[in-house]
Amino acid sequence: MKNIAILTLGLRHNYGGILQAAALYNFLKREGYNPVLLRKYPVQKGWKAIIIKALEILPFQNLKGFRNSYIKYINNIQFFDEYMPNQTKIMTYKSQIEEFLNKYEIDAIVVGSDQVWRYTYINDTEYDTYFLNFKLNREIKKISYAASFGIDTWEAPSENLNIKKYLSDFNAVSVRESSGQEICKKDFGKYDVELVLDPTLLIDQSFYLDMIKNKSPKNYDCITYILDENTEKKELVKKINVECQHKSVFNLLTKSSKLSVQDWVASFKSTDFIITDSFHGMVFSIIFNKDFLVIINKDRGADRFYSLCKILGLESRLVTPDSVAIDRMAPIDYSKVNEILDQLRVKSKQFLINSILE
Structure with a gap:
């Protein structure tokens, strides 16, 4: 049974972010793989980290929404454990992920989905973590599944040469939006990029x-x-x-x-x-x-x-x-929508499975 590591943005209180990770994890599990969620969170240093932590645990206030977000995160831990039981400890540095990947028999690492390639959303001093720029002691397949830039432009053109190098090391690249394909071509010279469904649409209802x-x-x-x-x-x-x-x-x-x-x-x-x-x-x-x-x-x-x-x-x-x-619009004709979705789901499943097997 192949061990597949999943890397996405830190899961806390965002319902969509949590569900796309759970969908990808459980799709891989249903396909006979052994998924493991890499619990990666942004690096927070100094007074900012101390202030945020204080606002999270201090009751009777919700300044900047930190308290409510923290409560939602605590409430979501049970969901993480039920739907993504095989997960790492929380990691903040790329070196910790490298240590994990080198220690355990991981066959492939999948980065995605959600806006893992939106530079300003990564909120991390080691943004290249999400482009799988790791020092590994053996070969591990690198795959992006439905990675998203979020917008139709790449936000850090000064990093183009680095990103081009990182993507050249991928075994397979897919994005969630057609504009992501254009960014890969125009900014990074990467042409063999597939358009696939968000993981929440990959798994059936x-x-x-x-x-x-x-x-x-x-x-x-x-x-x-x-x-x-x-x-x-x-x-x-x-x-x-x-x-x-x-x-x-x-x-x-x-x-x-x-x-x-x-x-x-x-x-x-x-x-x-x-x-x-x-x-x-x-x-x-x-x-x-x-x-x-x-x-x-x-x-x-x-x-x-x-x-x-x-x-x-x-x-x-x-x-x-x-x-x-x-x-007042007529109701959506979901017979047509679902027919298109079924076709895209087959294509998306084939991309992901073939990327792991090849």
Whole structure:
């Protein structure tokens, strides 16, 4: 049985980030591999680390959201242990990962998914960790699966030559957005880059249905999951709900809400309509075949939405805060969407499995 290490951004309170890692881990497990999650977190030094830690553990406050994020992280540990039981201790330095890879019989390392290649998101002095630039005492296959740059440009052109060198050492490279293919070509001279599905779409719906089988959330006409709320988005959400005649609406990001990962997934299954500015909020709307609208979140990366929706023929579901009118759209024809997804799922599975075997 081949041992496959998974490297992604540090998992804490981001539902989408957690679920994409769990999906990739369990897909590999179902395919007969032995996955191990590398628990990599950003390097934090000096007073900044001390202040953040203090804000996390100090009760009766939520300055900059650190306290709530910490509570969500603690609540998510049980999910990590249940769905990704084979995991390393928490590591902050590249040298620790190198030590692990050299000590254990790891056959391949997969970096992805999510925005592992967005330079400003890595938030780390050793960004090349996510380009698998390790000193290894033996050959280990290097694979990227659905790696994302988040936006349609590479943010650190001064590093182009280094990235070109690192990618040349990969056995197989795949990205999540078509713009990622263009970045690899234009900035790094890497042409053999595959476009694949996010891991949450790679694994079939039964994985999530089993995950929420004991959950019975209240049914709402609409749920909203807005990560970066502002006045313009609030007004647009109100307008959408009025025009779509939603009588009951639930905000998944209410201050009192500390949903478990399972509760979060179950909320998407139980509603009829979703309004979100989250990539994975959009993805889980699609997984459960729900009608939805996405308010484009440019700061977090607009191309993530455009790339997937263009492939699936869902561009009309993307709106902006300054949209003049929101028409009452006909329900999404998921027979067409699911047919395309099935084809992409086969292609994505073949890429990942072949990359490990070859």
